[in-house]
Structure formats: C-alpha cells, structure tokens
Amino acid sequence: MTALATASVPGSEAFASEFAARKARFAADPSWMAARRQAGIARFEALGLPTRKVEAWKYTDTQALGRQQYRLADDASLAPAVKDALALDVDAYRLVFVDGLYNAELSDVAGLPDTVRVVPLSDAIVNQPEVIGGSLNRLTGIDFTPFVALNSAFTEEGAVIQVGPRTVLDKPVYVLFLSRAAVEGQPVTMSHPRLLVQLGSRAEASVIEHHIGESGATNFTNMVSEVMLERGAVLNHYKLGEAATGETHIASLQVEQPRDSQYRSINLNTGGGLVRNDIVCDLNGNNAHARLDGLFFGRDRQHVDTHSLVNHNEALTFSDENYKGILADRARGVFNGRVLVKRDSQQIEAHQNNANLLLSDRAEINTKPELEIYADDVKCSHGTTTGQLDETAVFALRARGIDEQTARGLLTLAFANEVMTGLGIDAIAERIERSVAGRLPSRFHLDELVDLSVELGGGAVAVARDEDFA
Amino acid sequence: MLVVKDLHVSVEGKEILKGLDLTINKGEVHAIMGPNGAGKSTLSSVIAGKDGYEVTSGTITYEGEDVLEMEVEERARAGMLLGFQYPVEIPGVKNVYLLKAALNAKREAEGLGEIPAPEFMKLIREKLAFMQMDASFLQRAVNEGFSGGEKKRNEILQMLVLEPKLAMLDEIDSGLDIDALKVVAKGVNSLRNEDRAVLMVTHYQRLLEHIVPDQIHVLMDGRIVKSGDKSLALELEAQGYDWLQEETA
Structure with a gap:
C-alpha cells in the first residue's frame, strides 16, 4: 500500500489505493487474470493519467480524475422501474450492468440461437477461461492508453458476445450500462467494463452499447472494447452515450477486420461531463470495410473528444468516416481522425468528414484530420467544416409561422440528419432527436409522417432527385 | 385590413422608404411596380419582419394590430405570408415537415388542435x-436543388396550404417561363376571395395579365407616386417610368 501510494506519477494514487484495498475481491481470479491485473496496475502506475503534454490528450485534461477518491460498486441492485425509464424500448437480447456490475434480474437473453453466446464476462471467465484468456486484451494490449492499463487492473464485468459462423442474428444485442445517482459523502463510483465481440465467418449481428446515468450520477466509467471479426462477418455497433452530466466516460475500442468483413460504428453521444472515445480499426484483408459514423452534441460545459484511427494494412480496403458535432453554451468538442495507409496498401479508399455546428459564441471545437499515406495508388479525401445555423433559414421558417425555438430545433436536427438517416433502429433515432432538438412540439420523426411518406411511395428516408415536378 | 402610414425605412443607414402610404382592404389585389431600387421589395420584407430593416417612423397596422410589435412568426400566424423572391434552400428539412409544422402552428394560434394525419394528407394531395x-417532392429538402420555377411553385404551394389573409408576393414571376407562370398565377388566383387580399411586387406587366389587380401603385424613390387601376400597367409598359418622374418632380 505504502509502496503504491508513493508512486511518482501523479494521479495514480487514488486508483492504486482502491486496488490494494480490494485484494480480497479479486482473490478468486484464475492465475492468468491475477497476472494481468498486476501488469495492468503496474503499467498504469508507470504511466499515470495522461497529461496535456501528450499530443493525443492535448485538448482533453484528465488530471482532475487523479484528485478524487474511488470505490468499486458492491451491488448492482436497481428498481426495474428505473431501468425501464432509462432503457431504450427495443426488441433485443439484453444484458444489464449497474455501476459496472451484472444485474441478472434485469437481463434477458432468452431465445438465443445455439450458435450464439451472450454472457456477462464474469460467467465467461469461469466457463470459457481458455477462450477469454486468449482474447481479452489481444487487440488493446495494456499499452494502448493508460486507461486500458487501468481497466486491465480492475476488469471484472462486461459483455461477451460470440456469434458462430454464418449465423445471422435476428435481433440486436442490447448491452445497457446504468449509473446510479451518487450517494453523498461516498467516493466516486468507478467501473471498468468490457465489451468483447467475436463474430465467426459470415456471421451478422447488431450490438447496441448504451451508457446512461440517473441524474445525479457522478460515475467514472472506463470502458474497453474489442471487436474481432472473421472473414465476411458484418457488425453494426451502435454506441449511445447518455451519461449524466456529472459523469466521466472514457472508452477505448479496437476492431480487427480480416478479408470481406464489414464494421460499422454509429457513435452517438449526448451525455457525460467529460467523454473520450478512442476508436481503432485495423483493416487487415482485401475488401474489408469500416464505416465510422458519429454525432456528438454538447451543451453547458460538456467536453466530448473522439479520436479515431483507421489502419489500412492491406490493399483494397475501404473506410468512410463521417462525424458531426453540435456544440452549445460553453461545450467543447474534439475530433481527431487519423487514417494511416501502410506501404503498398494500394487501391484503398479512405474518406473522412467532420462537420460542426456551433450554437453559441463560447462553444469550441478542435478538429484535425490526419492522413498518412505510404502507397501511391489510393483514393483519399478528408474535409472539415464549422459553422453556425443559417439565419436566413431560421427566418424562412419563422416567416411560415414556426416559432423560433422550433425553427432552430428543426435546423439543428437537419444538420444531424445525415448521421440519423438510415440509422436502422428507430428507438435510438428518437432518443437523439429528443436530446438534440429539445422542445419540438412533436417528434421530428413523426410516425404519421413516416407513414405518409411510405404511402406516398417515397419510403421513410427516400430522397427523390429527378422528375419531382410534372 | 392593412394600413401603412408615412412609413420610413432605412437599410444600413440609407433611407429606402421615405413616407409610404398604402391601404389594402379585404378582397383586393394590389400590385406595386416601379424601377429598380425604388424600394419595392423593402415594403413586403418589412411587413414580414425580415432583419436588417430599420423603421425610423410611420406605422403598419393589420386588422387593427401594430405589426411592428409582432414577432415574425406571429405575423405569419395572423395571416401575413411573404412569398420570397429568392426562396431559401433549407437542407435536411423536408417539405412535408415544414408544411405540417407551419400548418399546426397556425392552427394552434387559431385555437384548433393539430391537424389529423388523414386530413393533412388529403389536403396536401389536393394542393400538390x-x-x-409530384408527391415525391414532399420528401425533398425545402428548395434544395430546385430550379427557379420549382421554388416559386413551392412558395405558392405553402400559401395554398396555409391560406394567408394577406399574401405578399415578391417578384413571384421572376425566372418563370410562361407555363410555370400560368400555374403560379392559377395558384394565386385560387387564393382570392372576399376575405383575403394580395400584395404583389413586380417589374412586369406580364404577371398582371394572369393575376389581374384591383389597384396598381407606382413606387419611385421610396414613395408611391401614382395609383390607378389595371390600365396603369399598360401605360407603364408603353411609356416606362420617366414620365412619372417628370410629372412628380
């Protein structure tokens, strides 16, 4: 304890002391887990919390995390009504975690096909140690960021999703992480959850990762996700960030993509006080596609940072990234999109765009595309724009009788629309619309209007271009 | 219905309207003509509440209410609608949303509830x-990628759905070929009845052959210098505006 507390790197003491205090909690670990924990805490103590002198953390200050006391939750109890109020209304296989711990009562994975496993990590560690031992940290290691090292020290729970070859999952897997409101006088609740997704060859699945906090939650959530696709596998990965404004959410995601695999990340964040997402896609085989779509909406003093890296490690690999940011009040956004095309990765295509809307003079965005290309036959593009709402459009809507707040809401949603279009899961679109547009008189995505569109032959999201006028 | 008295308006410190008087009664169609830069568009923009126009003196009253005290959206809900000379493109906002939101805003102001979906659909189909x-246009973003003629038709479609008491049309004929002009004129004429009024701004007599006004006003140098019936348009077409300048000088 004393040795740990005197570690020279600032910011690690609070975590180290909780680690030491919780020895008994991890006593039942298999030896490989115990070894990994030790490696994780040692690594974290050597690195400490990243400072702004580190380029990747230049705009996001995590030092304040070192000035709090932490505790791991001891139970996962939560009234079903609270869960129901916060959860998405989706027909899905569901795993629920409360303050990082598994809640079996609130979970429901009944009816899964035989070729699919959706289990909490604690279960997988006991029942499939060889699979899990080999897979956990295989992509992230413990060096990816100090937070991955920290997670490795405290890893306990999370979702393990394994889909067998050629299985097309009929419903999404919904992984819900809930944070309870803080109890006064208690240290900050921290959790270090995991998401491990493994899809067999030509398997297809959708995963919804949803983080949401009760108002008044102050949790520190340090998520580590690893996605391993086999040849021809297709994964849609939705991430919905709705942490309470007092919460900190740090997430590291690594995706491994062999030949013919398709990974789509839809990363939508409206919550959290401090949010950081690191996303890395490794395109390792011909015809691997990665599509990264994102929307971040910040207000008050929210800080939302997304760092992505797409590695085109092989020829004929494809990536598309489209992030939109909407920042109000004194919110700050950071977008850093890096594309790395390895030597001789010819005939790749990499496209990237980041467009931002600043709704106030004091909102701020730091956006930086980075392209590094070591091949000569490639198609790459990137673009970034930042602007305000078009005031002539606001006037045009008001001049038709639409009140100013609704007009601004409609235009703000219109800006977000590109990311929202074709989202595939209406419950998610609705959530985002409500967060972003605020007080629209009725849903922007009005059911009846969708019905109307369908009846008119346009489809809900169809956009006709020609021959519209007789 | 609308009474404009001694209206003085400046844009960026420059006086554009210099004491304009105009009275429009229910059921009437008025046309304002005049040379470029006379302030024709300014009048309808000020009534609609566009930013950037400073009313330095004078009054505008609509059905007894002080228009200059009303918010932009209140004016629209009260029945004053401006058909834009250059309709704004609004990417991402579908026509159908605009129409429905606008119609419901008006209904709310009138103490009616939201329009039921089947009724709305029936209405929209009819007006389209x-x-x-084509119905598919409802799914397109407002005016985005529309041709000039399409934009103008869209302005009139909005009017047909919202049924303004005072429709103001700012150079609704510009950029229209003759067929499109006929469709637009048919739309405007269908709005005419004894309770409604129309205020048109135009350069060309051509529009007035299709939408026949009750009164024509010539606006020069910020004032109405001559008013008359529809025959005045023919005179202007034949002689231009110079003779009026001399007459009023």
Whole structure:
C-alpha cells in the first residue's frame, strides 16, 4: 500500500489505493487474470493519467480524475422501474450492468440461437477461461492508453458476445450500462467494463452499447472494447452515450477486420461531463470495410473528444468516416481522425468528414484530420467544416409561422440528419432527436409522417432527385 | 385590413422608404411596380419582419394590430405570408415537415388542435395536384436543388396550404417561363376571395395579365407616386417610368 501510494506519477494514487484495498475481491481470479491485473496496475502506475503534454490528450485534461477518491460498486441492485425509464424500448437480447456490475434480474437473453453466446464476462471467465484468456486484451494490449492499463487492473464485468459462423442474428444485442445517482459523502463510483465481440465467418449481428446515468450520477466509467471479426462477418455497433452530466466516460475500442468483413460504428453521444472515445480499426484483408459514423452534441460545459484511427494494412480496403458535432453554451468538442495507409496498401479508399455546428459564441471545437499515406495508388479525401445555423433559414421558417425555438430545433436536427438517416433502429433515432432538438412540439420523426411518406411511395428516408415536378 | 402610414425605412443607414402610404382592404389585389431600387421589395420584407430593416417612423397596422410589435412568426400566424423572391434552400428539412409544422402552428394560434394525419394528407394531395407537383417532392429538402420555377411553385404551394389573409408576393414571376407562370398565377388566383387580399411586387406587366389587380401603385424613390387601376400597367409598359418622374418632380 505504502509502496503504491508513493508512486511518482501523479494521479495514480487514488486508483492504486482502491486496488490494494480490494485484494480480497479479486482473490478468486484464475492465475492468468491475477497476472494481468498486476501488469495492468503496474503499467498504469508507470504511466499515470495522461497529461496535456501528450499530443493525443492535448485538448482533453484528465488530471482532475487523479484528485478524487474511488470505490468499486458492491451491488448492482436497481428498481426495474428505473431501468425501464432509462432503457431504450427495443426488441433485443439484453444484458444489464449497474455501476459496472451484472444485474441478472434485469437481463434477458432468452431465445438465443445455439450458435450464439451472450454472457456477462464474469460467467465467461469461469466457463470459457481458455477462450477469454486468449482474447481479452489481444487487440488493446495494456499499452494502448493508460486507461486500458487501468481497466486491465480492475476488469471484472462486461459483455461477451460470440456469434458462430454464418449465423445471422435476428435481433440486436442490447448491452445497457446504468449509473446510479451518487450517494453523498461516498467516493466516486468507478467501473471498468468490457465489451468483447467475436463474430465467426459470415456471421451478422447488431450490438447496441448504451451508457446512461440517473441524474445525479457522478460515475467514472472506463470502458474497453474489442471487436474481432472473421472473414465476411458484418457488425453494426451502435454506441449511445447518455451519461449524466456529472459523469466521466472514457472508452477505448479496437476492431480487427480480416478479408470481406464489414464494421460499422454509429457513435452517438449526448451525455457525460467529460467523454473520450478512442476508436481503432485495423483493416487487415482485401475488401474489408469500416464505416465510422458519429454525432456528438454538447451543451453547458460538456467536453466530448473522439479520436479515431483507421489502419489500412492491406490493399483494397475501404473506410468512410463521417462525424458531426453540435456544440452549445460553453461545450467543447474534439475530433481527431487519423487514417494511416501502410506501404503498398494500394487501391484503398479512405474518406473522412467532420462537420460542426456551433450554437453559441463560447462553444469550441478542435478538429484535425490526419492522413498518412505510404502507397501511391489510393483514393483519399478528408474535409472539415464549422459553422453556425443559417439565419436566413431560421427566418424562412419563422416567416411560415414556426416559432423560433422550433425553427432552430428543426435546423439543428437537419444538420444531424445525415448521421440519423438510415440509422436502422428507430428507438435510438428518437432518443437523439429528443436530446438534440429539445422542445419540438412533436417528434421530428413523426410516425404519421413516416407513414405518409411510405404511402406516398417515397419510403421513410427516400430522397427523390429527378422528375419531382410534372 | 392593412394600413401603412408615412412609413420610413432605412437599410444600413440609407433611407429606402421615405413616407409610404398604402391601404389594402379585404378582397383586393394590389400590385406595386416601379424601377429598380425604388424600394419595392423593402415594403413586403418589412411587413414580414425580415432583419436588417430599420423603421425610423410611420406605422403598419393589420386588422387593427401594430405589426411592428409582432414577432415574425406571429405575423405569419395572423395571416401575413411573404412569398420570397429568392426562396431559401433549407437542407435536411423536408417539405412535408415544414408544411405540417407551419400548418399546426397556425392552427394552434387559431385555437384548433393539430391537424389529423388523414386530413393533412388529403389536403396536401389536393394542393400538390393543383400546383402540378409530384408527391415525391414532399420528401425533398425545402428548395434544395430546385430550379427557379420549382421554388416559386413551392412558395405558392405553402400559401395554398396555409391560406394567408394577406399574401405578399415578391417578384413571384421572376425566372418563370410562361407555363410555370400560368400555374403560379392559377395558384394565386385560387387564393382570392372576399376575405383575403394580395400584395404583389413586380417589374412586369406580364404577371398582371394572369393575376389581374384591383389597384396598381407606382413606387419611385421610396414613395408611391401614382395609383390607378389595371390600365396603369399598360401605360407603364408603353411609356416606362420617366414620365412619372417628370410629372412628380
């Protein structure tokens, strides 16, 4: 304890002391887990919390995390009504975690096909140690960021999703992480959850990762996700960030993509006080596609940072990234999109765009595309724009009788629309619309209007271009 | 219905309207003509509440209410609608949303509830057919990628759905070929009845052959210098504006 507390790197003491205090909690670990924990805490103590002198953390200050006391939750109890109020209304296989711990009562994975496993990590560690031992940290290691090292020290729970070859999952897997409101006088609740997704060859699945906090939650959530696709596998990965404004959410995601695999990340964040997402896609085989779509909406003093890296490690690999940011009040956004095309990765295509809307003079965005290309036959593009709402459009809507707040809401949603279009899961679109547009008189995505569109032959999201006028 | 008295308006410190008087009664169609830079568009923009116009003196009253005290959206809900000379493109906002949101805003102001979906659909279908527009256009973003003629038709479609008491049309004929002009004119004429009024701004007599006004006003140098019936348009067409300048000088 004393040795740990005197570690020279600032910011690690609070975590180290909780680690030491919780020895008994991890006593039942298999030896490989115990070894990994030790490696994780040692690594974290050597690195400490990243400072702004580190380029990747230049705009996001995590030092304040070192000035709090932490505790791991001891139970996962939560009234079903609270869960129901916060959860998405989706027909899905569901795993629920409360303050990082598994809640079996609130979970429901009944009816899964035989070729699919959706289990909490604690279960997988006991029942499939060889699979899990080999897979956990295989992509992230413990060096990816100090937070991955920290997670490795405290890893306990999370979702393990394994889909067998050629299985097309009929419903999404919904992984819900809930944070309870803080109890006064208690240290900050921290959790270090995991998401491990493994899809067999030509398997297809959708995963919804949803983080949401009760108002008044102050949790520190340090998520580590690893996605391993086999040849021809297709994964849609939705991430919905709705942490309470007092919460900190740090997430590291690594995706491994062999030949013919398709990974789509839809990363939508409206919550959290401090949010950081690191996303890395490794395109390792011909015809691997990665599509990264994102929307971040910040207000008050929210800080939302997304760092992505797409590695085109092989020829004929494809990536598309489209992030939109909407920042109000004194919110700050950071977008850093890096594309790395390895030597001789010819005939790749990499496209990237980041467009931002600043709704106030004091909102701020730091956006930086980075392209590094070591091949000569490639198609790459990137673009970034930042602007305000078009005031002539606001006037045009008001001049038709639409009140100013609704007009601004409609235009703000219109800006977000590109990311929202074709989202595939209406419950998610609705959530985002409500967060972003605020007080629209009725849903922007009005059911009846969708019905109307369908009846008119346009489809809900169809956009006709020609021959519209007789 | 609308009474404009001694209206003085400046834009960026430059006086554009210099004491304009105009009275429009229910059921009337008025046309304002005049040379470029006379302030024709300024009048309808000020009534609609566009930013950037400073009313330095004078009054505008609509059905007894002080228009200059009303918010932009209140004016629209009260029945004053401006058909834009250059309709704004609004990417991402579908026509159908605009129409429905606008109609419901008006209904709310009138103490009616939201329009039921089947009724809305029926209404929209009817008006689309009348304007010879395809239903698929509802799914397109407002004016985005529309041709000039399409934008103008869209302005009139909005009017047909919202049924303004005072429709103000700012150079609704500009950029229209003759067929499109006929469709637009048919739309405007269908709005005419004894309770409604129309205020048109135009350069060309051509529009007035299709939408026949009750009164024509010539606006020069910020004032109405001559008013008359529809025959005044023919005179202007034949002689231009110079003779009026001399007459009023």
